[in-house]
Amino acid sequence: MTDPILAVRDLTKRYGGLTAVNEVSFDVQEGEILSIIGPNGAGKSTIFKLISSFVTPTRGEVRFRGEVVSGLAAHVVARKGVVRTFQETTIFKGMTARDSVIVAHHLRSRASLFGFFFGTAAARRDEDAFGRSADEILDFLGLGAVRNELASNLPQGHLRALGIAIGLAADPKILLLDEPFAGMNVDETNQAVEMVRAVRDRGVTCLLVEHDMAAVMKISDRIVVINFGVKIAEGTPAAIRADEKVIEAYLGVEDESIGL
Numbered sequence: 001m002t003d004p005i006l007a008v009r010d011l012t013k014r015y016g017g018l019t020a021v022n023e024v025s026f027d028v029q030e031g032e033i034l035s036i037i038g039p040n041g042a043g044k045s046t047i048f049k050l051i052s053s054f055v056t057p058t059r060g061e062v063r064f065r066g067e068v069v070s071g072l073a074a075h076v077v078a079r080k081g082v083v084r085t086f087q088e089t090t091i092f093k094g095m096t097a098r099d100s101v102i103v104a105h106h107l108r109s110r111a112s113l114f115g116f117f118f119g120t121a122a123a124r125r126d127e128d129a130f131g132r133s134a135d136e137i138l139d140f141l142g143l144g145a146v147r148n149e150l151a152s153n154l155p156q157g158h159l160r161a162l163g164i165a166i167g168l169a170a171d172p173k174i175l176l177l178d179e180p181f182a183g184m185n186v187d188e189t190n191q192a193v194e195m196v197r198a199v200r201d202r203g204v205t206c207l208l209v210e211h212d213m214a215a216v217m218k219i220s221d222r223i224v225v226i227n228f229g230v231k232i233a234e235g236t237p238a239a240i241r242a243d244e245k246v247i248e249a250y251l252g253v254e255d256e257s258i259g260l
């Protein structure tokens with residue numbers, strides 16, 4: 001097997017007396033779609049925050065292409081290529097879709113953000129290149145027709161896609177997608193599943209936290225299952241569906257189903 005693009009080792013996060021994530025280890029291979037699942041409060045979001053360096057582990061580490069990235073500032077890790085998608089709630093709604101993606105390009109080279117707002121010559125040069133790249137990303141995600149709409153006017157499905165577009169503007173090697181199918185109907189979910197596949201086919205490794213089991217089973221190459229902060233299973237969708245520990249963890253959970 002080739003070296004993993006991401007190696008999570010003995011990752012542990014304690015909040016006071018509560019161990020949110022406990023000695024979790026797994027690898028992510030380049031080009032994979034890997035989903036992290038588990039009941040509410042299992043520790044999935046905390047694992048995402050640890051991988052993207054928004055929080056520092058109590059113990060253990062995350063290695064990206066062999067380099068330890070835990071402990072580095074989140075924007076440094078993002079620039080290396082480990083990027084979280086924006087949630088709808090954090091998208092700047094007063095901007096057009098296109099400008100939002102252009103600003104995300106500027107965030108990649110933070111020096112030019114000042115120029116974007118104040119119109120310096122160097123920023124205008126960047127502007128052309130970033131504009132072309134933004135248009136390509138928007139077209140790629142099916143947002144070309146709404147590029148000049150204010151984000152505040154976009155329906156939820158488009159906003160979700162815009163969050164992915166903003167993530168892609170940062171030129172990720174790994175994209176962390178936090179509940180990309182939440183609140184979607186079946187048609188919207190199917191479209192979003194295709195979108196995530198297309199992102200992977202573009203060469204971006206995708207890591208998902210998701211509750212929609214039907215979508216998870218359809219899209220994932222592999223799944224990591226977390227329960228009470230501990231990894232209880234890891235494998236292909238077929239293996240996970242048949243895993244006794246996984247079935248047990250989900251038994252009695254009313255709002256979730258493992259899709260059996």
Ligand SMILES: Nc1ncnc2c1ncn2[C@@H]1O[C@H](COP(=O)(O)OP(=O)(O)OP(=O)(O)O)[C@@H](O)[C@H]1O
Binds near residue numbers: 018019040045047
């Ligand atoms: N900043 C924090 N301070 C204290 N406790 C926290 C903090 N963040 C998370 N926790 C606790 O850690 C545990 C894991 O939370 P986490 O949000 O990672 O779970 P999750 O699997 O993402 O849940 P959900 O599926 O409901 O989003 C929970 O018990 C939560 O209350």
